[in-house]
Amino acid sequence: MAAEKKPVKRGYDVVPTYIEALDNILGGGFIRPGLVYIIGNPGTGKTLLAFQYLYNRASRENERGLYLQFSEPRSLMLARLSRFRCFSEFDNIVGLSEKELDEGKKIIVYEASPLYEKDMVSDLINYVIDSVEEGLYKNVVIDSITAITLHIDPREARSLLTMLFRRVAEYDVTVVLIGEKPLFAKTVSPVVEEFVSDIVLYLDYIRVIGYGSRLAIRLTPIKMRVAPHERRFFEISISMDKGFIIMPEYPVEYEPFIS
Secondary structure, eight states, X not given: OOOOOOOOOOSOEEEOOOOTTHHHHTTSSEEESXXXXXXXXXXXXXXXXXXXXXXXXXXXXXXXXXXXXXXXXXXXXXXXXXXXXXXXXXXXXXXXXXXXXXXXXXXXXXEOOTTTOHHHHHHHHHHHHHHHHHTOOSEEEEETHHHHHHHSOHHHHHHHHHHHHHHHHHSSOEEEEEEEOOSSOOOOOOOHHHHHOSEEEEEEEEEEOSTTOEEEEEEEEEEESSSOOOOSOEEEEEETTTEEEEOSSOOSSEEESOO
8 A cells, every 4th residue: 555755854743642641741742753762661551651642643633553563462462452441442443454544444553573573573664664654654653672672683673773763754753662671680771762762751660658558650751852841750550441641649758669
C-alpha cells in the first residue's frame, strides 16, 4: 500500500496524548516530528503508556499507528491490553498486517524476536523508514530498543536507528522508543537514545514508608526540548478503566525500592 512521499517537515507541533495530566506535565503532549524515549523498570507501564498514546491518537484524531514488538510475543501483549476497558474499540482499531489498513484498522502490530529473527528485525526497521517516508503512519512505537541493541550486531543496529532518527526529523511523525532498565542486574544499556530524543520519561519503583507501607510506581519527566515542563516526581497508577493514570499527589515519605 504505497503512498506518495510527503514534503519534508519544517518546524514542529506538540500533539496531545489524551492521557490525563501527562499533557499538562509536558506542556501540551508529545512532539511531532520527534522522538519520545520511555525507559524504566519492568512492570511500570511502559508498554501501556506507549500503546495508550497510539490508541488515543487513532480513536480521537483518526491517525494511523504502528507498533513493533521485539520483547515479547505479540499475542500475549495484545491479550493483556485488550482487557483494559479504556480500549473499548480495540477489536475495530487493532490489526496484524498493513493490508488491514484498507479495512479500517488504525493500529498495526508486528513482532520479531531479535534473538532468533535478526533479519526480520532489520526488515521491520527498514519498513518503518519506508513507511515514514510514504506518510503511511503518524505514530510509531518500537518496543523495545534495548532488545534490538542487545541481540543484533551493534553497528548494524546503530546504523538502522540513526537512519530512522534522521527520517523522523524530516517527516511529520512521532516515534516512541521503549527502553528496559533491569531491577536486579546491571547491564550495559544504549545511551544514545536519551541524548537524541526530544522527550525522556523515566519510570521506576519507590517504597512509600510510614503507615500503610507500599510499593509505588514513579514517573520522572526528565527532558522536553520544545516546551516548559514539570520538573518533579509523579506517582503512577494503572487502572483497567482508565489505563495509565498520573496521581494528583506524590508520597511525602518514600525511599528507593532498589538501593
